[in-house]
Amino acid sequence: MKRTQIRKSPKRPATMAEVAARAGVSAMTVSRALKSDGAVSEETRRRILATVEELGYVLDLSAGALSSKRTGFVAVLIPSINNSNFSDTARGITEAIESQGLQMLLGYTDYDMDKEEQLVQAMLTRRPDGIIVTDGRHTPKARRMLQSAGIPVVETWDLPADPIDHVVGFSNAEASRALVHRLYHQGYRNIAFIGGASRRDTRGADRRLGYKRAVEELGLPPGRTISFGNPPISMEQGGEAIVHLIEQWPDVDAAVCVSDLSAFGAIMECHRRGWAVPGRIAVAGFGDFEVSRCCWPRITTVAVDCRNIGLEAGRVLLGALDDVREKRTPGPETLIVPFQVIEREST
Amino acid sequence: MKRTQIRKSPKRPATMAEVAARAGVSAMTVSRALKSDGAVSEETRRRILATVEELGYVLDLSAGALSSKRTGFVAVLIPSINNSNFSDTARGITEAIESQGLQMLLGYTDYDMDKEEQLVQAMLTRRPDGIIVTDGRHTPKARRMLQSAGIPVVETWDLPADPIDHVVGFSNAEASRALVHRLYHQGYRNIAFIGGASRRDTRGADRRLGYKRAVEELGLPPGRTISFGNPPISMEQGGEAIVHLIEQWPDVDAAVCVSDLSAFGAIMECHRRGWAVPGRIAVAGFGDFEVSRCCWPRITTVAVDCRNIGLEAGRVLLGALDDVREKRTPGPETLIVPFQVIEREST
DNA sequence: CGAGTTTATGGTATCGATATCAATCACCGC
DNA sequence: GCGGTGATTGATATCGATACCATAAACTCG
Numbered sequence: 001m002k003r004t005q006i007r008k009s010p011k012r013p014a015t016m017a018e019v020a021a022r023a024g025v026s027a028m029t030v031s032r033a034l035k036s037d038g039a040v041s042e043e044t045r046r047r048i049l050a051t052v053e054e055l056g057y058v059l060d061l062s063a064g065a066l067s068s069k070r071t072g073f074v075a076v077l078i079p080s081i082n083n084s085n086f087s088d089t090a091r092g093i094t095e096a097i098e099s100q101g102l103q104m105l106l107g108y109t110d111y112d113m114d115k116e117e118q119l120v121q122a123m124l125t126r127r128p129d130g131i132i133v134t135d136g137r138h139t140p141k142a143r144r145m146l147q148s149a150g151i152p153v154v155e156t157w158d159l160p161a162d163p164i165d166h167v168v169g170f171s172n173a174e175a176s177r178a179l180v181h182r183l184y185h186q187g188y189r190n191i192a193f194i195g196g197a198s199r200r201d202t203r204g205a206d207r208r209l210g211y212k213r214a215v216e217e218l219g220l221p222p223g224r225t226i227s228f229g230n231p232p233i234s235m236e237q238g239g240e241a242i243v244h245l246i247e248q249w250p251d252v253d254a255a256v257c258v259s260d261l262s263a264f265g266a267i268m269e270c271h272r273r274g275w276a277v278p279g280r281i282a283v284a285g286f287g288d289f290e291v292s293r294c295c296w297p298r299i300t301t302v303a304v305d306c307r308n309i310g311l312e313a314g315r316v317l318l319g320a321l322d323d324v325r326e327k328r329t330p331g332p333e334t335l336i337v338p339f340q341v342i343e344r345e346s347t
Numbered sequence: 348m349k350r351t352q353i354r355k356s357p358k359r360p361a362t363m364a365e366v367a368a369r370a371g372v373s374a375m376t377v378s379r380a381l382k383s384d385g386a387v388s389e390e391t392r393r394r395i396l397a398t399v400e401e402l403g404y405v406l407d408l409s410a411g412a413l414s415s416k417r418t419g420f421v422a423v424l425i426p427s428i429n430n431s432n433f434s435d436t437a438r439g440i441t442e443a444i445e446s447q448g449l450q451m452l453l454g455y456t457d458y459d460m461d462k463e464e465q466l467v468q469a470m471l472t473r474r475p476d477g478i479i480v481t482d483g484r485h486t487p488k489a490r491r492m493l494q495s496a497g498i499p500v501v502e503t504w505d506l507p508a509d510p511i512d513h514v515v516g517f518s519n520a521e522a523s524r525a526l527v528h529r530l531y532h533q534g535y536r537n538i539a540f541i542g543g544a545s546r547r548d549t550r551g552a553d554r555r556l557g558y559k560r561a562v563e564e565l566g567l568p569p570g571r572t573i574s575f576g577n578p579p580i581s582m583e584q585g586g587e588a589i590v591h592l593i594e595q596w597p598d599v600d601a602a603v604c605v606s607d608l609s610a611f612g613a614i615m616e617c618h619r620r621g622w623a624v625p626g627r628i629a630v631a632g633f634g635d636f637e638v639s640r641c642c643w644p645r646i647t648t649v650a651v652d653c654r655n656i657g658l659e660a661g662r663v664l665l666g667a668l669d670d671v672r673e674k675r676t677p678g679p680e681t682l683i684v685p686f687q688v689i690e691r692e693s694t
Numbered sequence: 695c696g697a698g699t700t701t702a703t704g705g706t707a708t709c710g711a712t713a714t715c716a717a718t719c720a721c722c723g724c
Numbered sequence: 725g726c727g728g729t730g731a732t733t734g735a736t737a738t739c740g741a742t743a744c745c746a747t748a749a750a751c752t753c754g
Contacts, residue, residue, distance in 0.1 A: 013497060015740060026704045031742060041702060056495055061472045062418055063740035065409045066709045081437060087428040091455070103469070106453050108438070122450070125408045148403055150360060235641040264641065271643050291638055294582040294611065296618050362710060373734045378712060388732060410710035413739045 014055040023051040034059055065127070074317060075123035075131040076104050079111045079201070080232050085287050085306045086134060089156065092310020093132060100318055102129065109135075111200040111231040117142040124149055130317045136160025136169070137202045152320035154313045157203060159336065166320060167334040168313040172203045175302045175339040176210030179256060179284055182300075182341045184218050188254035188282055191220060194241045194266065195258030197227030204231065204258045207286060211256055224249050238262030239269030246281065253281060254347060260285030260292040263299050267346060282347035297345035304339045312337065361402040370398040381406055412474070421664060422470035422478040423451050426458045426548070427579050432634050432653045433481060436503065439657020440479060447665055449476065456482075458547040458578040464489040471496055477664045483507025483516070484549045499667035501660045504550060506683065513667060514681040515660040519550045522649045522686040523557030526603060526631055529647075529688045531565050535601035535629055538567060541588045541613065542605030544574030551578065551605045554633060558603055571596050585609030586616030593628065600628060601694060607632035607639040610646050614693060629694035644692035651686045659684065 020027040025044060033040045033048040040048075051057075065071040074097055078086040094104050105128060109116040117139045123131060130151050136158030138146065146153050146164050153165040160167065183191055193211040196204035208225065215222050226245045228237045238257055245255060257263035263285030270277045277283055277297055285292055288303035316333055323330060367374040372391060379385030380395040387395075398404075412418040421444055425433040441451050452475060456463040464486045470478060477498050483505030485493065493500050493511050500512035507514065530538055540558040543551035555572065562569050573592045575584045585604055592602060604610035610632030617624045624630055624644055632639055635650035663680055670677060 017740080027741075028705080028743095029703060032703085039702065044702080056492075058468070058471045058492075058496075060474055060740055062409055062412045062474050063709095064742065066413055066711085066740080067742040069709070069742095071409055081428065081434045082431050084429050084431075087434060090428060094455070103473075104453070106451070108441070121405070124405045126450075127407055127409050145403075145405075149405075235637055239641070261637075264638070268641055268643050290582055290608075291611070294586070294615050295642070296615055364710080374711075375713095375735085376733060379733090386732065391732080407710055410739095411712065413710080413741085414712040416712095416739070 013060075014057045016057070016059075019048065019051050019055055019057050022055065023048045031064075070129055071127050072102050073105045073126055073128040074102050074314075075107070075126070075128040077107050077109055077116060077119055077123070077131075077133045077135075079109050079134055081106070081108050083232060084289060085304075086157075088306035089134070089310035089313070092307040092312075093314045094310075095307075096311045096314020097318065102318075111198070113137070113139050113142070113200070117145075120145050129321060130154070132156060132313050132317060134158075135202060136163070136167070138164075152317055152324070154317050154320075156309050156313045158206070159334075163332060163334065165332045166316050167332070168309055168316055168337060169335075170304060170337050170339050171210075172206035173210035173213065175304070175341075176207035176256065176286070177214040178210075178339075179286070179300075179302050179341050180211055180214035181218070182343060183254050183256070183282065183284065183347060184214075184220070186282075186343070186347060188347070189220060190224070190249070190252045191215060191254045191256060192224035192226065192245050192249065192252045193256050193258075194226045194238065194245065195228060195233055195262055197225065198230055201231040201258075204233075207256075207258055224252060233259060233262050235261050235265030235268070238265030242266035242269055242281070242283070243273075246275070254278075255281060255283050257283065257285045260287045260289040260299055260301050263301070263346070264289075264291050264295060267295070267297070267299065278345070278347050284347050288342060292344070300344045300347040301342055302339050303342050304337065309337055360407075361404045363404070363406075366395065366398050366402055366404050369402065370395045378411075417476055418474050419449050420452045420473055420475040421449050421661075422454070422473070422475040424454045424456055424463060424466055424470070424478075424480045424482075426456050426481055428453070428455050430579060431636060432651075433504075435653035436481065436657040436660070439654040439659075440661045441657075442654075443658045443661025444665065449665075458545070460484070460486050460489070460547070464492075467492050476668060477501070479503060479660050479664060481505075482549060483510070483514075485511075499664055499671070501664050501667075503656055503660045505553070506681075510679060510681065512679045513663050514679070515656055515663055515684060516682075517651060517684050517686050518557075519553035520557035520560065522651070522688075523554035523603065523633070524561040525557075525686075526633070526647075526649050526688050527558055527561035528565070529690060530601050530603070530629065530631065530694060531561075531567070533629075533690070533694060535694070536567060537571070537596070537599045538562060538601045538603060539571035539573065539592050539596065539599045540603050540605075541573045541585065541592065542575060542580055542609055544572065545577055548578040548605075551580075554603075554605055571599060580606060580609050582608050582612030582615070585612030589613035589616055589628070589630070590620075593622070601625075602628060602630050604630065604632045607634045607636040607646055607648055610648070610693070611636075611638050611642060614642070614644070614646065625692070625694050631694050635689060639691070647691045647694040648689055649686050650689050652684065656684055 016027050016030050020030045030048055033045045107119040120142045132154045134157045136155050156168045158169045159171045193208055196208035226241045228241050263283050267277050267283050284300040286302050288301045292299035292301050363374050363377050367377045377395055380387045380392045454466040467489045479501045481504045483502050503515045505516045506518045540555055543555035573588045575588050610630050614624050614630050631647040633649050635648045639646035639648050659682055
């Protein structure tokens with residue numbers, strides 16, 4: 001037996017059916033009126049929109065997602081939200097996809113592959129239309145889930161040897177190598193590396209790898225690396241590290257840091273101790289953070305256009321979604337974005 | 348006429364019904380087995396989880412949300428994702444809610460009320476279980492939508508005169524006022540304010556207001572304020588501003604900046620020009636960013652525990668959600684978080 | 695002017711889960 | 725051995741939109 005419930009309470013939000021009834025049309029017509037593409041006469045649309053306004057109706061996309069099989073979500077995993085490089089990428093992604101009515105579902109992995117795996121699972125639970133990750137390495141299970149999710153995947157900030165699907169990135173190792181070569185060109189011969197030993201920060205590990213390759217190629221004294229705890233590496237840790245570095249190898253004349261933040265911390269510590277930068281030791285960073293452009297001495301670094309990585313990743317994803325819709329099946333796309341060594345006063 | 352579709356394609360993800368059929372139980376039992384609380388015998392659960400694994404089944408929450416009328420989303424609006432104060436708050440919120448299986452839906456307002464209004468609308472479309480905003484002022488329409496959404500609302504980073512629902516924040520004006528008083532106590536008498544004139548950054552405007560009140564109370568020369576463009580304010584802009592400031596009022600002995608970032612930029616510019624900080628001019632900031640603790644001179648600032656604001660906002664929201672579930676109806680909660688003036692070498 | 699096409703709209707099935715209530719079964723105490 | 729209690733499971737209706745197809749009206753053109 002079905003009983004009609006009569007409620008006066010305006011608590012329960014209005015449904016599309018109610019709007020339809022009130023406007024004297026079918027629910028389907030209301031649905032069309034609320035999409036931009038829907039073919040509805042101008043007059044009807046006006047009437048419907050007025051009713052929507054009157055009832056304070058808000059479309060329920062979670063219901064729409066179920067029937068249309070498109071959620072309009074793009075899952076995005078970044079290592080940390082506090083790192084402005086990654087948040088710039090997230091912003092770029094947002095800019096690229098919001099014009100298509102897509103919305104970002106953001107998660108932080110804390111530089112941890114296991115956390116990434118959990119997040120991939122949690123995100124897939126929301127049935128995103130696509131997913132963008134900030135890494136080229138994953139746990140086997142995460143990889144499997146990404147592959148079999150049946151949605152476009154974009155790996156960014158890396159150039160994986162064996163991509164899952166699409167890629168928008170650059171080689172952290174190559175970038176770091178280029179930076180060391182530049183320092184060599186400037187005349188430095190005892191070059192050390194600070195950071196990047198953590199198993200967690202794979203991009204940092206790649207940068208260290210590039211450093212190692214470079215010192216080998218150039219015949220410089222190898223093995224001068226200092227590491228510290230888990231990412232995210234702080235400015236303070238950069239300061240501590242450079243002190244250890246100079247204690248351990250007093251002849252070093254340049255330090256490449258895994259990121260500008262640690263480079264900045266290192267330089268400030270040098271100031272406090274009266275070590276001239278670059279007189280006593282040159283310091284370079286990675287990432288071209290705002291602080292590096294603004295501090296004194298300004299920091300030599302590797303610049304990548306982080307926002308652009310996001311824009312391109314979003315663009316590639318949109319393209320892939322279009323391909324699915326149009327039943328085209330082009331192969332995965334790999335886009336290599338440029339990096340640039342910027343020489344400043346710290347070296 | 349209905350035709351049975353036989354597909355070999357594993358493209359289409361498995362459904363709960365398929366898992367159920369394969370495990371020889373009903374869909375309802377699968378659903379229970381996948382929730383932690385569900386009452387299912389150990390033996391059945393094991394069998395179901397094995398089948399889930401075998402088929403690579405991933406729960407579809409977007410379908411679950413429709414029937415349970417709970418999406419598990421918490422919408423969070425922050426002014427900018429690149430500002431580590433706000434991203435720390437977002438991180439705190441995530442920490443607080445993820446234990447309850449809730450997920451954050453993040454949006455950036457770009458310090459723009461109109462954008463906030465659009466975002467509120469877009470977010471409500473996803474039917475979040477609650478919403479957290481980083482402001483106490485909103486467009487009339489945004490306010491109306493928040494009020495009538497029928498979900499708990501938490502306003503943070505502010506103490507609105509007329510709260511919508513719950514509040515977790517502090518008075519930016521009071522904090523700024525306290526900072527000026529501290530400078531006065533240190534002996535500064537010609538104190539200026541940099542930033543915060545934008546109609547967009549209401550927190551910045553409040554800080555400027557607190558400054559004005561303080562100089563009035565203390566009988567100091569008023570009106571020494573410099574503003575610059577729209578937020579987010581950059582380090583570079585802080586540098587430009589302090590130059591204008593000193594040109595315009597050569598007798599200023601201290602500058603309060605709307606944020607640590609502009610304070611840092613100002614200090615660096617002073618370095619470049621050979622103006623001693625604090626000898627020629629003292630500089631204070633707001634927000635206790637990492638750079639202020641690490642640079643030299645370290646920057647006097649107002650510290651707020653940003654992550655804690657997020658944790659508390661999350662906690663308040665969870666409480667409110669519990670209240671709804673248990674049909675309790677306590678009044679809105681207002682939690683005032685402390686701030687602290689930290690005196691360092693820049694003043 | 696009639697066949698063919700386009701435009702606007704509605705009816706119905708369906709997306710994939712969960713709420714709710716009912717049914718079954720084992721076990722317990724007296 | 726019987727009613728009662730709690731644990732486990734299932735059947736069915738439903739959440740609120742959109743896809744898909746059908747239909748009616750208006751319009752096009754040789």
